[in-house]
Amino acid sequence: MIKLCGFPISNYYNKVKLVLLEKGIEFEEQTADPFQKEAILPFSPAGKIPFLLTDQGSLSESQVILEYLEEAFPQKPLYPSDPFERAKCRELIQHFELDVELVARRLYGEAFFGGSVSHETKAEVREKIGAGIDAFNRLAKFSPYIAGGRFTAADCALWPSFGLLSSATQRIYGEDFLQKITGAMDYMNLMESRPHVRKVAADRAAAMAAFFAKK
Numbered sequence: 001m002i003k004l005c006g007f008p009i010s011n012y013y014n015k016v017k018l019v020l021l022e023k024g025i026e027f028e029e030q031t032a033d034p035f036q037k038e039a040i041l042p043f044s045p046a047g048k049i050p051f052l053l054t055d056q057g058s059l060s061e062s063q064v065i066l067e068y069l070e071e072a073f074p075q076k077p078l079y080p081s082d083p084f085e086r087a088k089c090r091e092l093i094q095h096f097e098l099d100v101e102l103v104a105r106r107l108y109g110e111a112f113f114g115g116s117v118s119h120e121t122k123a124e125v126r127e128k129i130g131a132g133i134d135a136f137n138r139l140a141k142f143s144p145y146i147a148g149g150r151f152t153a154a155d156c157a158l159w160p161s162f163g164l165l166s167s168a169t170q171r172i173y174g175e176d177f178l179q180k181i182t183g184a185m186d187y188m189n190l191m192e193s194r195p196h197v198r199k200v201a202a203d204r205a206a207a208m209a210a211f212f213a214k215k
């Protein structure tokens, strides 16, 4: 059986977990701590989570894992069948992850882990996230799902990151940058009406409480 390794406070872990749940793929969760890199390196070459353990071996990088799951388990497809529409769905994921999430990630040390981020970095990140969100707004549909009328991999991939963007920017700037994404606030409510999304959110809340209780 497939094992999803990592921990449920990670947006990239929750991205893969939501896909597994929505596609109805049987899987087990196994804790892997990216702060204990040595133990992870044989399965994930950069020591990052999530990674997948399959009968054929391990697989790292959440987007690669999504593509693998879509091909290996074609039932309940999460990408449109039309190649162009499929590419548009991937385009949304890539733009948000590269231009918004990876930029906002530079704030996480201070926002969540007791570190500190310089004023220069905060100012630079603010500007870059703004530009990333502008780009994403030009692409995203929210009608009602990110890529249009159907629930897709873009929803599984980006919903977990939206929550982090919201809390990180509120903590660092006192302003919720999720509100700058046109349609995102109604979308969050829509997503939370889905049972698998609620399950991922509940597991994340429990994991966060346990993680911060230890600190």
Ligand SMILES: N[C@@H](CCC(=O)N[C@@H](CS)C(=O)NCC(=O)O)C(=O)O
Pocket: 010, 011, 012, 013, 034, 046, 047, 048, 049, 050, 060, 061, 062, 063
């Ligand atoms: N591009 C990677 C990013 C994964 C990632 O950054 N995971 C974080 C946890 S959310 C991690 O393992 N960080 C530890 C590190 O960067 O060393 C993916 O999509 O899987």
